[in-house]
Amino acid sequence: MTTELDLAAGTATDAPFSRVLELTELPTTTSDAGRYLGAIDKTWTIGDKVHGGTMVAATAAAGLKWLRATDPALTAMAPIAASSDFLGAPDPGEVEYEVRIRKTGRQICLADASLIQNGRTLVRTALTFGRLDDAEPRYAREHSDMPVEPPADAIGYAPGSPMGRVVHVGQGADLFIDRAWARFLEGETAEPRLRLWMRPRPGDQQDSEVAMLFAMMGADMSPPVPANLGQFGWAPTVQMVTYLRRKPAPGWLRIIATTHEVGARMFDEDQLVLDSTGAVVAQSRQLALIPQG
Structure with missing residues (x-):
């Protein structure tokens, strides 16, 4: 199949x-x-x-x-x-x-x-x-519970799909969200956290500098995590800091989005980008307004 x-x-x-x-x-x-x-x-x-x-x-x-x-x-x-x-x-x-x-x-x-x-x-x-860092880290937190590649039941962003109708980036990259964490897509509520897999097209991946900036872009790829609390819509970013740590190895990028607090007016969201070897390649932290939709 x-x-x-x-x-x-x-x-x-x-x-x-x-x-x-x-x-x-x-x-x-x-x-x-x-x-x-x-x-x-x-x-x-x-x-x-x-x-x-x-x-x-x-x-x-x-x-x-x-x-x-x-x-x-x-x-x-x-x-x-x-x-x-x-x-x-x-x-x-x-x-x-x-x-x-x-x-x-x-x-x-x-x-x-x-x-x-x-x-x-x-x-x-x-x-x-x-x-950029180009040597093995002295310490790195393990994220082995997230598969290196999207599993068969991961939800894609193909044109016309529920996610693809809003997030058009799936037309320029391979992009999937973890069904197990994105409970809002099933009409359920859950912990405000999300996981995604993203991969540049072969032509973008061949140029190491393009792949580097692609990973930097990917540090803002997750939907707003309050979606898992039933809060949908545009979440305007007040301010965002993005870090680039190293050039990614070829293959899938893994994106993990979490929060420390979802308040009545604002929330923070951290996004961590790992490459296919598990190395940290990019990070972001942003303060955003709660979706009003």
Whole structure:
């Protein structure tokens, strides 16, 4: 019997996320800022608005491009942290990025970056650049209870599916949610936690830097965990911090979303991204408003 997982494995081998990261330099009136033009199409949307993690990763790509242009000796740097404030919700289409370097150093570099659409700054991000971990950790928490690959009963995000109708990212990557944890999909309530599996398309996975930024994007892939408490709808992010720890090994990424508290007005959500070897590749923590839908 052909499963949804089998179908996902045979999908297009192009590189849809690479296109998000394609940036064209724009002229500027000052030498201390870099400006780039990019495009984020409807694939990378939740509902009719651009997915937050995609905006963070694309902004990080713009910051990295300008950092390298400023000092080619910093090529080995990567965006190890991004602190993002969301001033508005961009529509899919063309966007601009403006980057200003605030500090360069041998260990750490800092930059401020903005995502702009129709003349309005919609996302403001403070970027920290450094060198990624490339050695075995001295200590790592075990997550062996989560399978490396989505099981046969995992729920996919194919177009037309309950999740795929809202989260269109499943058209640009292989994406599944754990049925055992996502009890809201069965009309039940449960602990506010969720688990997902996500894998870039082969063309995106072949480029290690694209795969790195894809993992950074994946740190914002989980639905809001209050869904398991029966609270559905848009949960506006107040502020989000994303960390990039290392380049991922090829294969599936595992995403684990948890919370410390779901309040009456706000909730926090932590997302941990593991690669196929179990190594931590990305993390995020965000403060968001309780869904009002």
